[in-house]
Amino acid sequence: MNFKQHILRPFATVGLATALAWTGLAITAPAPAAAAAIEINALSKADAIIATGNKYLGTPYQFGAPSGVTSVFDCSSFTQYVYKKNGIYLPRSSREQATKGYYVSRSNLRKGDLVFFSTRSSGGKIAHVGIYAGYGKILHTFGAGGVRYSSLGSDWWSSHYITARRVIN
Numbered sequence: 001m002n003f004k005q006h007i008l009r010p011f012a013t014v015g016l017a018t019a020l021a022w023t024g025l026a027i028t029a030p031a032p033a034a035a036a037a038i039e040i041n042a043l044s045k046a047d048a049i050i051a052t053g054n055k056y057l058g059t060p061y062q063f064g065a066p067s068g069v070t071s072v073f074d075c076s077s078f079t080q081y082v083y084k085k086n087g088i089y090l091p092r093s094s095r096e097q098a099t100k101g102y103y104v105s106r107s108n109l110r111k112g113d114l115v116f117f118s119t120r121s122s123g124g125k126i127a128h129v130g131i132y133a134g135y136g137k138i139l140h141t142f143g144a145g146g147v148r149y150s151s152l153g154s155d156w157w158s159s160h161y162i163t164a165r166r167v168i169n
Contacts, residue, residue: 007063010127015086020088027121027125033152040114041169044114044161045086045088045168045169046087046110046111046168047111047112049082049086049088049112049131049168050081050085050111050112050131050133051141052076052082052085052086053082053139053147054139056070056073056078056082056147057146058145058146058147058148059071059072059073059141059146059147060072060073060146061073061075061141061142061143061144061145061146061147062074063066065077065091067080067081067123072146073141073146073147074141075094075128075130075140075141075142076090076092076093076094076097076128076129077092078140078141078147079094079097079114079130079131079140080092080097082131083167085110088167088168090159090167094116094126094127094128095125095126095127096161097114097116097129097155098114098116098126098129098163098165098168099168099169100114100165100167101114102166103164103165103167104165104166105161105164106161106164107151109132109164110134110166111132111133111134112131112164112166112167113127113131113132113164113165113166113167113168114129114130114131114132114164114165114167115131115132115138115161115164116129116159116161116162116163116165117129117130117157117161117162118160118162118166119146119160120128124162125162126162128140128142128160128163130142130150131138131152132152132164134152135150136149136152137149137150137152138151138157140149149158
């Protein structure tokens with residue numbers, strides 16, 4: 001072994017060991033960090049969904065509005081359209097949408113969750129859907145005024161609340 005090999009070999013060994021150690025740390029990162037990264041991605045997706053919905057504020061409500069039409073919406077065509085624009089495919093009706101994703105309690109709502117309600121004529125069954133926008137607000141369309149924000153804590157929406165689903169990973 002010549003002088004260069006004798007001097008450089010320990011540095012190469014230390015460098016390789018350091019690189020492997022760092023790689024090991026990256027591979028064995030604790031699960032909470034991974035969960036936090038997933039939550040940040042979900043929040044980013046939620047913000048994108050809400051931003052898409054905001055583009056349609058004031059768009060008129062029309063019961064039975066067809067899928068893909070943006071000149072009018074009903075509640076479920078609105079959520080279907082907004083989520084589809086963000087890569088999440090939902091069925092057409094609010095009752096079908098309530099079967100997607102997984103259950104979220106009202107106390108654990110996060111931006112982007114779908115929230116479901118009954119209406120006067122639905123007999124206590126799901127008949128309306130909106131997007132939880134955070135801070136106790138829902139983004140939805142219903143009746144006069146079309147697409148708008150409402151307070152989940154208002155007497156009417158609070159008393160007609162049924163469930164929520166998280167469809168953002």
